[in-house]
Amino acid sequence: MKLRLGSQEGSTGFAALVGLISLSMSAMYVFNQTKASKNSVDQAKLSSMSAESRASSLNSLSIYKSLLGDRQVSADVYEPGLYPINYFDLDWNLARNSRITDSYIQDVKLNVASLKAFPSDRKLDRSTAEIFSGAKSSLEHPTATNYVRFLRANLAAGKSKLIDTVDVEVTSDIVRNGVKTQQKMQARIPVPVPKAIDPVIEFSPVGANAWVSNPTNLSGPTDIRVLGSGVIAYARLMVGAAGPFMLGGFDETTGVVKHKATNALARNVEIGRMTHNFGAGTTSSIDYKILDPKESCRAVPIINGSAVSVDVVITAELISVADDVSEKGKTDKKVTVSTTVSGADPRNLAFEQVNTMCEDKCKYINPDEAGDEGASYLKKIFKIRSDQVADRKFEDFSWGYMRTIREETGVLDAKICEDYSAVYKAVSHSLGRPAMNGDAFIDHYDAIEYTYYQEPACQKKFLFTRTSCGCFEENTQITLGDGISTKSIELLTENDKVWNPKLKRAQPILRMTRGPESFPMFKISTKHSSVSVTRGHPFPIEDGSIHKARDLKVGQTIQVNGQWQKIASIETVTSETLPVVWNLELGEADDADGHFLLANGIVTGDLKIQEEMDSAEK
Numbered sequence: 001m002k003l004r005l006g007s008q009e010g011s012t013g014f015a016a017l018v019g020l021i022s023l024s025m026s027a028m029y030v031f032n033q034t035k036a037s038k039n040s041v042d043q044a045k046l047s048s049m050s051a052e053s054r055a056s057s058l059n060s061l062s063i064y065k066s067l068l069g070d071r072q073v074s075a076d077v078y079e080p081g082l083y084p085i086n087y088f089d090l091d092w093n094l095a096r097n098s099r100i101t102d103s104y105i106q107d108v109k110l111n112v113a114s115l116k117a118f119p120s121d122r123k124l125d126r127s128t129a130e131i132f133s134g135a136k137s138s139l140e141h142p143t144a145t146n147y148v149r150f151l152r153a154n155l156a157a158g159k160s161k162l163i164d165t166v167d168v169e170v171t172s173d174i175v176r177n178g179v180k181t182q183q184k185m186q187a188r189i190p191v192p193v194p195k196a197i198d199p200v201i202e203f204s205p206v207g208a209n210a211w212v213s214n215p216t217n218l219s220g221p222t223d224i225r226v227l228g229s230g231v232i233a234y235a236r237l238m239v240g241a242a243g244p245f246m247l248g249g250f251d252e253t254t255g256v257v258k259h260k261a262t263n264a265l266a267r268n269v270e271i272g273r274m275t276h277n278f279g280a281g282t283t284s285s286i287d288y289k290i291l292d293p294k295e296s297c298r299a300v301p302i303i304n305g306s307a308v309s310v311d312v313v314i315t316a317e318l319i320s321v322a323d324d325v326s327e328k329g330k331t332d333k334k335v336t337v338s339t340t341v342s343g344a345d346p347r348n349l350a351f352e353q354v355n356t357m358c359e360d361k362c363k364y365i366n367p368d369e370a371g372d373e374g375a376s377y378l379k380k381i382f383k384i385r386s387d388q389v390a391d392r393k394f395e396d397f398s399w400g401y402m403r404t405i406r407e408e409t410g411v412l413d414a415k416i417c418e419d420y421s422a423v424y425k426a427v428s429h430s431l432g433r434p435a436m437n438g439d440a441f442i443d444h445y446d447a448i449e450y451t452y453y454q455e456p457a458c459q460k461k462f463l464f465t466r467t468s469c470g471c472f473e474e475n476t477q478i479t480l481g482d483g484i485s486t487k488s489i490e491l492l493t494e495n496d497k498v499w500n501p502k503l504k505r506a507q508p509i510l511r512m513t514r515g516p517e518s519f520p521m522f523k524i525s526t527k528h529s530s531v532s533v534t535r536g537h538p539f540p541i542e543d544g545s546i547h548k549a550r551d552l553k554v555g556q557t558i559q560v561n562g563q564w565q566k567i568a569s570i571e572t573v574t575s576e577t578l579p580v581v582w583n584l585e586l587g588e589a590d591d592a593d594g595h596f597l598l599a600n601g602i603v604t605g606d607l608k609i610q611e612e613m614d615s616a617e618k
Contacts, residue, residue: 057170057185059117060146063104064168065189067113073099080192081105082113083264087194087231087321088161088250088257090153097265111150117172147171151186160432161233161321165190194231194264196320197328201226201237203335206275218278218312219338225273228318228329232261235271238315241287241302242461246425247272252392252434271318277459278312278337286346288411288452290464299409299463301346312337323429347413351403354415358458362396362417362451373400375574385420389437394421396451396460405450409463414452416463422447442535443550445519446614472599473521473532473579479598481506489582489599490514498586501559501603502596510587513607514580521573521581522549524602526558526565531600532573534581538605538613540596546605548613559603583607 070078081100084092096108106114149169156164169186202211204223211225226235226247234249248259248271261269288299311334318329355364365384367377381399388394396417405416426447427435435441450463477486481497483504492498497506523532524539535550542557542564549570557564585607589595595606 054183054185056117056144056146056172057183057187060115060148060170060172061168061187061189063115063117064113064148067105068189068191070192071100073097080264082108086262087163087264088262090155090163092150092153092166094150095263095265106145113148115146115148117144117146144173146173154188155432158430159322160429162193162323163191163321193320193322195326195328196228196230196232196261196318197326198229198268199226199235199316199318199329199331200228200268201314201316201331201333213333215335217336217338221275221277223273223275224314226271226316226318227268228261228271229267229269230261230264230318231266231321232259232269232271233319233321233323236317236319237274238313238462239276240312240314241289242276242459244462245274247274249425252428255433286413286454287461288409288414288463290409299411310337311335349413351406354406354413355398357415357455358453361458361460362398362415362453364415365397365399367400385423385441386437388420389424389435389441392424392434394419394424396453402450411452411463414454417451417453419449419451422449422465442519446536472537472582474582476531476582476599477601478584479601489584490580492584498584498597500586500594500596501562501598502593507589507594508587510585511607512582512584514582521579522552523569523571523573524549524552524558524567525569525571526560526602527568528565529560529601531602531604533599533604536610536614537583538609540603540605546609546613561601583610 064082067082068080070080073079079097079099081097082094082105083097085095086093091111093110094108094113096105104116106116108114147170149171151167151169153163154165154167156162165188167186167188169184171182171184174181174183200213202213202225203215203218204211204225206221206223208223224237224239226237228235232248235247237243237245237247239245248257248261250257259269259271260266261271287302289302290299314333314335316331316333317325319325320329365381367373368380369376377400381401384397396419398415398417402416402418406412409416423441423444424435426444427439427441430444431439447465449465451460452463453460472489474488474490476489478489478492479486479499479501481499483499483506487496492509492512494509497508499505500507519535521532522535522537523530533549535548537549538546539549539552539558540546541552542559547556552558552567552570554567554570556567558567559565583606584597586595586597589608592609595608596603597606598604
């Protein structure tokens, strides 16, 4: 039987076919819509799970941060619950403080801490936020476990040892319908500065290792060591007027710390030791001490040897990773030293006489041509410093500049010498690596130490550290109290008053300094004026900050005769002879604004501002 379709039958069949196709497409649309809705629901669930995991991770971070901070473990004793075993190793491995019972620490292995935390279905609440901001130190009833892995330590800007933040990674579990997955989150958290505290000074006969902290009497060569607690960079020791002696610190080649005071729980760790000869049975010598370099560079003679025994004050300071000394980081100890020497008085010896003293300890450098102490002589001195840096071998030396230091200090019977090693250490410390020629040594010239030697003992003794007072060259015109007239700085007296352009009033001169400058001067020029100063002299600029001359840039604006003008040029000025430079501090100053003056019409800071800026850099 053959099926036939007429016109009506054909139209009905076509309609049925179209209906079938439409029904199929409708069913597919509904299926796709259902699938899309399911995907949206699943994505929403994932987002919710992610938010819950993030809350749990933040909970763990807040606990981790609080554990790195100090908690009270006994009266006046505060320690962290979690700490790096070696603070100076930037790849920290952690340890748990057994003295602190903390239910949030489950385990600590290497750089991973397992911490109890809120489960992923617990929302981040106000308590967690307070913990993370430091307002609270613990959370209630944590039931989940998160893993906080230490990633790296981040050094503070401009510091070679101080760590201000650490990067960590938190791994938390997400559980849905019995299925557990993991989510990781990285974060950067601040860390506190570790303490360097409780210095102890101990003494022993040379090589005997029979240490005592309160010797009844000292005589002759004696070993001295300094102990300390906490995280310590190095120790600084003064033995009477001798020193400072740096103990501990870091190996200049490897950069590895030389002692074991590397974590918050280190207690009574030896930082370093030295041998000092307390001089029994030797010829008497005269010690010199500059009591306050800010007031005067004159050294006070301390005559030893007139008594059978004398008291010597020994001072130890613990230097932290922040390059400072805390209130609990310093100690003084007075010891009695036996001596059988006779007294003596200071002698006024010619410069040529002291130059020949103790040549094996401090060689005097003569100019290539007798009497020529100009540019070629300075070049020779710079070459000696450069060679010492290249060889990493530093020996004291003396040169013509000591003639001026001798006149300023009044030390006339001893050979004054330069110790450049402190500059090398300062540059190395700032860079976090051994310094080399080409680094910015000139920025650390204020670390140069001046020492002195006396015959026959030829024992090295500390005199003072060079401070760059930021002085004006001679002939600089200072605006006087009437705001109009000027006087050359070297002609000023204590009876003069100086105009303060910030306060617009006259102020008296509190003190003045004068001395030679052995380093190149800076000439700061604008369109209408210029002034020559040392590298460290302070200048206020238009944004309100104060910059040292060495940090100024062409195009910055300084104030000249009441108007802001751009710096047109900055030149380094050399001289055939050492220029004499001056500076002054204004009196009747209630705050920082009371320490500004006009030099050649340019607003600059006075000696007080310079000293405060120098102090802030140390």
